[in-house]
Amino acid sequence: MNDQWIPARVGDAVTDVDTPALILDLERFEANLARLTGAVRGRRVRVRPHAKSHKCVEIARRQITAGAIGICCQKTSEAEPFLAGGIADVLITNEVVGDRKTLQLAQLAARYPSAKVGVCVDDPRSVTQLAHACEQTHAHIEVYIELDVGHNRAGVTDVGAVVAVGRAIAAHASLVLRGLHAYFGNAQHVRSIAQRRQAIAAATGVAQSAQRALIAAGLKCDVITGAGTGTFMLEATSGVYTEIQPGSYVMMDIDYAKNEQELSWPAFEQSLMILTTVMSRRKDAQSDRATLDAGLKSFSTDSGPALPAFAGWQVRGVSDEHTVLERNGTGPDLLLGDKPLLIPGHIDPTVNLHDWIVAVRGDRVEAVWPIDARGAIF
Amino acid sequence: MNDQWIPARVGDAVTDVDTPALILDLERFEANLARLTGAVRGRRVRVRPHAKSHKCVEIARRQITAGAIGICCQKTSEAEPFLAGGIADVLITNEVVGDRKTLQLAQLAARYPSAKVGVCVDDPRSVTQLAHACEQTHAHIEVYIELDVGHNRAGVTDVGAVVAVGRAIAAHASLVLRGLHAYFGNAQHVRSIAQRRQAIAAATGVAQSAQRALIAAGLKCDVITGAGTGTFMLEATSGVYTEIQPGSYVMMDIDYAKNEQELSWPAFEQSLMILTTVMSRRKDAQSDRATLDAGLKSFSTDSGPALPAFAGWQVRGVSDEHTVLERNGTGPDLLLGDKPLLIPGHIDPTVNLHDWIVAVRGDRVEAVWPIDARGAIF
Numbered sequence: 024m025n026d027q028w029i030p031a032r033v034g035d036a037v038t039d040v041d042t043p044a045l046i047l048d049l050e051r052f053e054a055n056l057a058r059l060t061g062a063v064r065g066r067r068v069r070v071r072p073h074a075k076s077h078k079c080v081e082i083a084r085r086q087i088t089a090g091a092i093g094i095c096c097q098k099t100s101e102a103e104p105f106l107a108g109g110i111a112d113v114l115i116t117n118e119v120v121g122d123r124k125t126l127q128l129a130q131l132a133a134r135y136p137s138a139k140v141g142v143c144v145d146d147p148r149s150v151t152q153l154a155h156a157c158e159q160t161h162a163h164i165e166v167y168i169e170l171d172v173g174h175n176r177a178g179v180t181d182v183g184a185v186v187a188v189g190r191a192i193a194a195h196a197s198l199v200l201r202g203l204h205a206y207f208g209n210a211q212h213v214r215s216i217a218q219r220r221q222a223i224a225a226a227t228g229v230a231q232s233a234q235r236a237l238i239a240a241g242l243k244c245d246v247i248t249g250a251g252t253g254t255f256m257l258e259a260t261s262g263v264y265t266e267i268q269p270g271s272y273v274m275m276d277i278d279y280a281k282n283e284q285e286l287s288w289p290a291f292e293q294s295l296m297i298l299t300t301v302m303s304r305r306k307d308a309q310s311d312r313a314t315l316d317a318g319l320k321s322f323s324t325d326s327g328p329a330l331p332a333f334a335g336w337q338v339r340g341v342s343d344e345h346t347v348l349e350r351n352g353t354g355p356d357l358l359l360g361d362k363p364l365l366i367p368g369h370i371d372p373t374v375n376l377h378d379w380i381v382a383v384r385g386d387r388v389e390a391v392w393p394i395d396a397r398g399a400i401f
Numbered sequence: 402m403n404d405q406w407i408p409a410r411v412g413d414a415v416t417d418v419d420t421p422a423l424i425l426d427l428e429r430f431e432a433n434l435a436r437l438t439g440a441v442r443g444r445r446v447r448v449r450p451h452a453k454s455h456k457c458v459e460i461a462r463r464q465i466t467a468g469a470i471g472i473c474c475q476k477t478s479e480a481e482p483f484l485a486g487g488i489a490d491v492l493i494t495n496e497v498v499g500d501r502k503t504l505q506l507a508q509l510a511a512r513y514p515s516a517k518v519g520v521c522v523d524d525p526r527s528v529t530q531l532a533h534a535c536e537q538t539h540a541h542i543e544v545y546i547e548l549d550v551g552h553n554r555a556g557v558t559d560v561g562a563v564v565a566v567g568r569a570i571a572a573h574a575s576l577v578l579r580g581l582h583a584y585f586g587n588a589q590h591v592r593s594i595a596q597r598r599q600a601i602a603a604a605t606g607v608a609q610s611a612q613r614a615l616i617a618a619g620l621k622c623d624v625i626t627g628a629g630t631g632t633f634m635l636e637a638t639s640g641v642y643t644e645i646q647p648g649s650y651v652m653m654d655i656d657y658a659k660n661e662q663e664l665s666w667p668a669f670e671q672s673l674m675i676l677t678t679v680m681s682r683r684k685d686a687q688s689d690r691a692t693l694d695a696g697l698k699s700f701s702t703d704s705g706p707a708l709p710a711f712a713g714w715q716v717r718g719v720s721d722e723h724t725v726l727e728r729n730g731t732g733p734d735l736l737l738g739d740k741p742l743l744i745p746g747h748i749d750p751t752v753n754l755h756d757w758i759v760a761v762r763g764d765r766v767e768a769v770w771p772i773d774a775r776g777a778i779f
Contacts, residue, residue, distance in 0.1 A: 075721060118680045121678055302496045320776075324702075325702050339553075359524055369697075401406045
């Protein structure tokens with residue numbers, strides 16, 4: 024994307040921002056940062072927010088100012104802009120497999136020798152590839168064994184395999200075994216607190232057994248990292264997890280807002296919305312309909328479409344560049360050229376569709392931040 | 402995205418391409434170009450492919466070499482790289498609403514005075530905005546009245562409104578009334594030929610009535626443009642449509658492949674796939690599973706997930722950066738580090754997630770094309 028197409032300038036009125044655009048309400052965003060800091064204050068757990076949600080160096084910096092020790096990423100190419108932007112501790116919570124990809128990772132770590140760069144493994148063969156790449160590039164990488172604690176995606180499943188992978192890591196001077204990655208992704212979106220509690224209790228048990236096995240084998244396991252926005256209060260109070268990785272909490276989405284919450288847990292607010300324009304309006308005997316200029320290329324629909332941030336309208340259709348709203352109750356009218364806000368269904372793949380976050384305070388643009396790692400899939 | 406992260410170089414083996422990557426099979430792609438050219442040969446209909454599918458200037462150039470008169474886009478920012486890349490006839494098949502957006506469009510048209518730039522309108526107020534912007538910038542824009550022929554999204558619905566909008570356009574010297582945009586989007590994905598035939602017959606009737614009304618009012622209506630990959634043979638043989646806009650035909654997707662086809666219609670082949678890497682592999686008493694390094698940030702799921710391009714495996718889960726495949730039949734084994742291909746469910750929002758198309762012939766990379774208009778949502 025051409026830099027000419029920046030949707031706003033500092034000082035613009037929100038109503039003058041070009042659409043579709045991601046609008047970040049700074050008051051809510053700052054309150055969300057403070058809520059997380061407050062929720063873990065006094066607990067023996069470090070915060071390493073997941074930057075795959077926002078992909079924005081400026082947001083990572085503010086998370087670190089609010090007390091985070093570093094960030095998580097999902098890909099080597101995603102880690103790069105954060106390291107270049109001065110984030111000195113980046114953990115790739117994912118496997119990096121194959122000679123080309125392990126070399127990219129090692130080269131990245133070698134370019135930032137004063138930063139900590141971490142990655143997950145779940146197979147001894149990947150450990151060998153990784154060590155070879157580090158030796159070629161004189162890089163040092165922190166390694167976490169990914170443990171499948173119920174997510175059924177990647178990760179080792181039994182204690183014997185954990186020890187085997189741990190031994191493989193410890194055999195290489197270029198690799199530093201830090202501990203376990205024990206993220207229970209599916210549990211994040213389970214609505215009932217009781218079920219989430221049960222899931223994380225089971226995950227904690229698995230992680231603890233694996234940790235004991237590593238230590239019994241004479242291996243290190245100082246860190247147990249995991250957790251997301253849906254469960255982190257459970258991991259934070261588990262006595263076993265030493266690090267939590269919530270990502271969506273700073274911006275939120277419709278899906279996470281559906282989770283049942285304990286009263287004592289932080290109540291994050293929706294801080295990120297999508298500004299749109301009414302590009303067609305029909306009001307006749309058959310229909311009362313507004314068509315917006317944002318569709319599948321401005322928000323993801325894997326957890327349902329983006330929904331109006333106001334009453335009286337429902338989504339009737341989404342196509343590549345359009346969302347059709349139909350009036351179904353009382354609420355504000357929408358006129359041609361009006362700029363209604365939508366709430367994203369799933370924040371991570373929605374942010375990934377944009378180049379800029381327009382940060383606003385009240386009705387004015389305070390900053391425009393690049394989404395530095397947008398599209399960083401390698 | 403940093404240019405460092407280009408997934409391939411000319412001459413690379415396909416198995417060395419970094420993943421996830423869009424792989425375009427040039428033999429199938431060229432066959433699809435030729436199939437469309439052959440299908441309309443001798444018919445009184447021009448081809449204006451929709452570039453919102455591929456967003457790639459090089460593909461547009463090849464479509465024009467194959468006989469297209471120009472291309473369609475959906476947004477002003479999407480039109481820009483095509484005009485900059487020498488495509489001299491670009492129609493934005495969409496409304497552009499508001500002072501800021503109409504000024505952007507007029508400025509773009511003014512920068513390419515020898516090119517034809519077109520846009521759709523469905524409201525007299527937008528005509529006034531557009532004319533004002535053209536007068537400010539000394540631009541000339543070709544204008545099409547968008548007609549709702551059944552798609553229920555934007556567009557005018559009755560003949561009286563068509564004439565009113567037509568008169569508004571004709572009142573401004575900077576605007577050239579070209580005709581009608583009569584695209585029936587929903588009909589593209591109707592599986593039965595009979596139902597598609599019925600839908601396009603109805604659309605043709607509506608378009609013809611509108612054309613007659615414009616001409617009766619002393620207004621011009623030289624062009625009736627519309628149609629997509631699912632229906633274009635019907636519009637092409639309608640005797641009323643003068644221009645067709647198929648987009649997906651050059652690359653195809655799972656959704657379009659489900660359409661029932663007449664034997665006499667061109668049978669487009671899947672030319673675009675997603676190359677992935679097996680980043681985790683589990684084979685034990687409980688599961689036989691391969692986790693791939695491509696998810697919601699590498700393909701859209703609005704028409705279902707991307708599916709394996711080979712037998713014996715089914716998709717069990719998709720998350721931001723992962724697809725979990727489970728073995729459910731006989732077929733090739735998948736090993737850690739293998740690079741299986743997936744077929745996208747819906748091509749347009751999938752291409753929009755990538756920066757590069759890796760064009761291959763046989764097992765070698767022949768070219769790497771930038772997806773110039775990726776993320777061009779303004």
